[in-house]
Amino acid sequence: MNAKPKRRSISENGDGGPELGLATSIANGDDLGPVVRLAFEAGKSELILNQLRNIVKKKEAEIEELCKLHYEDFILAVDELRGILNDTYQLKSMLSGENSQLQEVASSLLMKVDEILEMYSVKKNVSDAIRTLNVCIQVLTLCLKCNQQIKDCRFHPALKMVDLIEKEYLQGVPLKALRKVIEKQIPEVRLHIEKKVCGEFNDWLVYIRDKARDIAQMAIRQAASARQRDEEMRDKQRDYEEQSNSGLNEFVYALDTEQMEDDSLVEFDLTPLYRAYHIHTCLGKEDLFRKQYNKERLAQLNLDLQISQAQPFLESHQNFFAQIAGFFIVEDRVLRTVVGFLSESQLESMWDTALQNIASVLEDQFCHMDTASHLLLIKDFVTLIAMALRRYGYKVGPLLDVLDNSRDKYHELLLNDCRKQMTEILASDTFEKVVIRKENEYDANILSFHLQVSDVMPLFPYVAPFSSSVPEACRIVRSFIKDSVSYLKHGGQINFYDTVKKYVDKLLVDVLNEALLKAIQSGSLGDSQVMQIAANTAALERACEYFLSQIAHLCSIPLRLVERPHSSLTAKTSLKLTQVVAYNSLLILVKSKVDELMVLMSKINWMPDEEPDNENEYIDEVLIYLNTLLSTAQQILSLDALYKIASGILDHISHSIVTAFLSENVKKFNLNAIVGIDNDVKMLESFADDQFQNSGLIDLKEGGSLRDYLVEARQLVNLLLSHQPDNFMNPEIREKHYGALDHKKVCIICEKYKDSPDTLFGSLSNKNAKQSARKKSMDMLKKRLKELN
Numbered sequence: 001m002n003a004k005p006k007r008r009s010i011s012e013n014g015d016g017g018p019e020l021g022l023a024t025s026i027a028n029g030d031d032l033g034p035v036v037r038l039a040f041e042a043g044k045s046e047l048i049l050n051q052l053r054n055i056v057k058k059k060e061a062e063i064e065e066l067c068k069l070h071y072e073d074f075i076l077a078v079d080e081l082r083g084i085l086n087d088t089y090q091l092k093s094m095l096s097g098e099n100s101q102l103q104e105v106a107s108s109l110l111m112k113v114d115e116i117l118e119m120y121s122v123k124k125n126v127s128d129a130i131r132t133l134n135v136c137i138q139v140l141t142l143c144l145k146c147n148q149q150i151k152d153c154r155f156h157p158a159l160k161m162v163d164l165i166e167k168e169y170l171q172g173v174p175l176k177a178l179r180k181v182i183e184k185q186i187p188e189v190r191l192h193i194e195k196k197v198c199g200e201f202n203d204w205l206v207y208i209r210d211k212a213r214d215i216a217q218m219a220i221r222q223a224a225s226a227r228q229r230d231e232e233m234r235d236k237q238r239d240y241e242e243q244s245n246s247g248l249n250e251f252v253y254a255l256d257t258e259q260m261e262d263d264s265l266v267e268f269d270l271t272p273l274y275r276a277y278h279i280h281t282c283l284g285k286e287d288l289f290r291k292q293y294n295k296e297r298l299a300q301l302n303l304d305l306q307i308s309q310a311q312p313f314l315e316s317h318q319n320f321f322a323q324i325a326g327f328f329i330v331e332d333r334v335l336r337t338v339v340g341f342l343s344e345s346q347l348e349s350m351w352d353t354a355l356q357n358i359a360s361v362l363e364d365q366f367c368h369m370d371t372a373s374h375l376l377l378i379k380d381f382v383t384l385i386a387m388a389l390r391r392y393g394y395k396v397g398p399l400l401d402v403l404d405n406s407r408d409k410y411h412e413l414l415l416n417d418c419r420k421q422m423t424e425i426l427a428s429d430t431f432e433k434v435v436i437r438k439e440n441e442y443d444a445n446i447l448s449f450h451l452q453v454s455d456v457m458p459l460f461p462y463v464a465p466f467s468s469s470v471p472e473a474c475r476i477v478r479s480f481i482k483d484s485v486s487y488l489k490h491g492g493q494i495n496f497y498d499t500v501k502k503y504v505d506k507l508l509v510d511v512l513n514e515a516l517l518k519a520i521q522s523g524s525l526g527d528s529q530v531m532q533i534a535a536n537t538a539a540l541e542r543a544c545e546y547f548l549s550q551i552a553h554l555c556s557i558p559l560r561l562v563e564r565p566h567s568s569l570t571a572k573t574s575l576k577l578t579q580v581v582a583y584n585s586l587l588i589l590v591k592s593k594v595d596e597l598m599v600l601m602s603k604i605n606w607m608p609d610e611e612p613d614n615e616n617e618y619i620d621e622v623l624i625y626l627n628t629l630l631s632t633a634q635q636i637l638s639l640d641a642l643y644k645i646a647s648g649i650l651d652h653i654s655h656s657i658v659t660a661f662l663s664e665n666v667k668k669f670n671l672n673a674i675v676g677i678d679n680d681v682k683m684l685e686s687f688a689d690d691q692f693q694n695s696g697l698i699d700l701k702e703g704g705s706l707r708d709y710l711v712e713a714r715q716l717v718n719l720l721l722s723h724q725p726d727n728f729m730n731p732e733i734r735e736k737h738y739g740a741l742d743h744k745k746v747c748i749i750c751e752k753y754k755d756s757p758d759t760l761f762g763s764l765s766n767k768n769a770k771q772s773a774r775k776k777s778m779d780m781l782k783k784r785l786k787e788l789n
Contacts, residue, residue, distance in 0.1 A: 022048075023055050132174040139169045139182065146189065153200075155193045155275065159282045162189055190283060197279045201293075204272035209300050212326025213319060215268050219329055219388040220322070220381075227387060227490065231556070270333060277341055290341060301327055301350065305357045313365050317378050320361075321385045324354060332392045351394055359402045366406045372413035376487055379403050379410070383490040410487055411503045414480060415511055421476050422515040429469040431525070431532040433636070436462040445471040449478075450546040451539055465636070466539040467532050473512055474543050478550060480507050485554040497555040501569065504547055508571030512540065516578050520585050527589045527629060531636045531645075534582035538638060541575040544568065583641060587648045590629060594649060597621045598656045604676065606669035607754070615679040622653065623687055634695050643697050647709045650688055654713040657681070661716070661749045668752045674720045681713050712740040719746065720753060723773065726780040729788075747785035753778060 025032055039048035067074060142165050149158035166186055173179040273293075280289035304323045308316040328351060335342045362382065369375050382403060386396035436442045437460055446452050446464060449471060464470075484503050488496040519525065520533055548569055552559055600618035626649060633642050657677065660666065688706035692698055697706065715738045719725055727733045728746065738746075 022051050023058075026055060135169070135172055135174060136178060139165060139173055139178070142169065143182070143185075150189070150193060150196070153196070155197055155279050156282065158193060159190065159279065162186055193279060194283060194285075197276045200272045201276040204269075204276075205296055205300070208268070208330055209304075209323075209327075211268055212304075212330060213322045214326070215329050216322035216324075216326035216385070216388070219325065219391075220384045223384050223388040223391065227384070268330065268333075270330075270337065273334065274338065277338055293341075294346070297327075297331070298350070301354060305354060307361060314374050314378070317365075318381055321358070321382060324358065325385050325389055328354070328389060328394060329392055332394075355395075355398055359398055362399075362402045362406075366402075366409060369409075370413065372410055372417055372483065375406065375410045375413065376483060379406070379487055380490070387490070407487060407499075411484065411506070414483055414503075415507060418476050418480055418507055419511045419515070422473060422511055425469045425472040425476075426515055426519050429467050431467045431469075431529040431536075433532070434464040434466065434468050434471070436460060436464055449474040449543050450549075451543060466536045470536050470539050470543075473540060474546070477504065477507060477512070477543075477547055480504065481547065481550050481554060485551070489555070495555075497551060497557050500551050500555060501548070504551060505569050505571050508540075508544070508547075508569065509574045513571065513574045513578050517581060520578070520582050527586055527593070528632050528636070530582055530586040530589060531633055534579050534586065534641060535636045535638075537575050537579045537582060538641070541572050541579070544572045544575070579641070583644055583648075586645060587652070590645070590649050591652045593625060594622060594653060595656065597625060598653070598660070601657070601660045602663060602665045604673070606666050606673045608670070608672040608676065611672045612676040612679065615683045616676055619680040619683050623683060626687060630691055630695070639696055639700055642695060643700060643706075646688075646691055646695075646697070646706055650684065650706055650709040651712075653684060654710045657713040658716055658745065658749075661752065662745060666752060668754045670754050671721070674717060677713075678717045678721060681710060681717055684710055685714070715740050716746070716749065720749075722777075724777045725750070725774070726777045726784065728781055729784050743785060743788060747782070747788075750778065750782050750785060 022032070022035060025035065036048060039045060142161055146158045146161040146165070149155070149161065165182065170179060170182055170186075173182065277286065277289060277293075280286050301324075304320075304327055307313065307320060310316075313320075328347075331342065331347055331350070335344065335347055362378075365378070366375060369378075382399065386399050390396050434445065436445060436458075439457070439460070442458070442460070442462060451464075451466070451470070451474075453465065481500065481504055484500050485496075488499055516533060516537055520530060525533070545568070549559060551557075597618060600621065601616070604616050604618070629649070630642070630646055633645055637645065657680070661669070685707050688710060692706045719728055719738055719741065728738055728741075728743075734741075
């Protein structure tokens with residue numbers, strides 16, 4: 001049964017032809033479809049059917065042969081199969097029964113299993129849904145927190161939350177749609193935060209530019225307070241040194257804590273900048289933000305460096321400089337508080353550029369200024385700006401150099417103002433002594449300038465030795481000193497005492513002294529006014545010591561340093577020379593007046609018949625004028641000046657008397673005329689002695705008697721009255737009694753001398769021996785003088 005039929009070969013069949021191929025295909029189990037289709041298509045269907053029938057017949061024969069061959073085995077096999085078939089039926093019935101029972105028992109269980117499986121599926125789905133929802137809830141919770149933080153402007157935590165969602169939660173979101181929504185929103189959230197921060201930063205830029213001026217003003221107030229404290233400390237130190245030098249060592253330093261304040265920082269808000277920089281750092285855009293900041297701030301600086309054309313620089317300079325100073329104070333705070341944001345070299349470069357611009361603006365504005373007070377106002381404010389910026393580490397040397405370079409321009413304007421004031425006060429001065437009626441006037445006009453001649457308070461009303469222009473001039477000089485110190489004391493120089501002294505010297509010499517000289521040389525003043533100017537000049541010379549002490553005080557220099565030899569103002573020399581000019585001008589005026597009076601001398605009778613008993617009339621006029629003049633001079637001038645004027649006048653009168661003898665109008669004179677001139681000289685000598693005794697000139701250590709200045713006229717009169725005039729040729733006698741006479745002048749005068757009047761009776765009456773001897777002596781003198789000449 002188990003033997004499989006073997007495939008037959010062609011040789012086994014014994015037949016040939018087409019049947020062989022078809023039988024072989026059938027034996028091999030090949031598909032006969034193509035062969036049959038080919039036969040039908042070829043129209044040989046009957047042939048293929050016949051062949052198939054033949055093959056069937058052959059197979060039937062083979063089966064029959066095979067059955068015959070294994071018949072018994074086949075019968076046994078069939079019997080066994082029948083037994084098996086019965087067993088199978090029994091088994092089938094048993095299985096069917098068991099199956100029925102099993103179906104009855106398991107049907108309810110299967111329903112339970114189905115329910116359990118369904119519940120397990122639901123449970124899994126619910127667990128997956130819960131897990132998905134938990135993840136989504138966590139992500140959405142973070143998103144809500146992020147939105148709230150953005151709403152509360154807490155941008156840095158919001159960015160941290162966005163980074164957390166993106167890096168740790170986003171890929172774990174099971175819902176693809178939600179994940180895509182979140183992925184799309186994350187860049188938008190970051191962009192929104194960046195825009196919000198940039199908006200706040202832009203608002204801060206506007207705020208900080210508006211605030212810059214207030215920031216600078218606060219820093220300037222602090223600098224002014226510090227400067228005031230420094231000045232007070234220097235004043236205390238100077239007072240201490242002066243008291244130490246004077247032996248008073250009770251001066252004690254005390255720390256004034258009430259004036260101390262914590263002014264190290266000026267408060268202003270940089271929070272938006274910090275936030276914007278931090279947010280951009282978190283976004284990885286710190287370089288981009290730094291460039292934007294630099295661009296915006298540089299644009300603001302360029303705007304700040306532009307001068308307002310709507311108003312004068314004098315009115316806008318404080319806003320201009322304060323805006324720039326506030327800008328750099330903010331930049332310094334940014335540099336020190338935002339690490340790595342700004343570089344020192346970058347800030348220094350910006351400051352150098354701004355400094356050059358400021359210096360250029362100052363130089364240009366100073367060149368066009370024509371008022372010293374305006375220049376001082378701007379300089380003082382710029383100095384405070386420089387002091388405030390120096391405290392923040394900025395180099396302000398070039399700025400102070402500009403101010404220092406403008407000091408000549410400032411002092412030139414100041415000198416011009418003082419020149420106008422000096423001209424006005426001298427023009428309005430009547431050059432009469434000031435009458436002080438009250439003690440406060442005495443303090444204001446005399447004591448305050450150290451013009452007092454005594455430390456004892458005088459009785460009022462008090463007549464000062466100078467006119468009203470002196471205290472006014474002192475006030476002008478004092479104001480000049482204050483203005484000069486105000487300009488110089490907060491500049492680049494530390495010790496500016498010598499500089500102030502130089503400019504004060506320039507004021508006294510080029511302005512005050514020149515104004516006095518111009519007034520003296522104007523020719524419009526009388527002798528009393530010129531006297532008063534000389535007295536004023538002497539008072540101003542004394543005031544120079546006060547000016548020097550005032551300079552030292554304002555420059556915080558101890559007085560002992562300015563009281564040293566050769567430390568006085570050089571203007572004292574110029575004022576002394578001006579006094580000399582005043583005295584010379586006064587002498588010119590007086591001599592001119594004396595010359596007008598001495599003209600009357602030519603009208604006297606030079607050949608009188610008798611000796612006159614009294615002086616000539618002209619000498620009375622001269623003495624009246626001299627008495628008036630010297631009385632006035634005694635009230636105005638010092639003794640030295642009085643002596644100089646009196647001696648000069650008397651010397652001039654003496655010379656005028658001699659000159660009268662030499663005049664061409666005097667052709668001849670006689671002895672009687674000489675007697676009259678002798679009376680005139682005696683009157684002058686008496687006047688000179690009275691003045692010398694009564695005016696206090698006798699107390700002078702230097703200079704002789706005023707009579708000595710009439711010596712030329714006296715010696716000439718004595719010579720002409722001498723009984724032996726030829727003794728003039730004796731060197732010893734001449735040196736002793738006629739040393740002031742010039743032999744040439746004596747020769748001319750002696751030629752005019754006639755020993756008797758030109759009348760008949762006069763010639764007959766002069767024949768005594770005495771007259772004859774004088775005549776012979778005179779003739780001898782004339783002869784010898786002619787030989788000498």
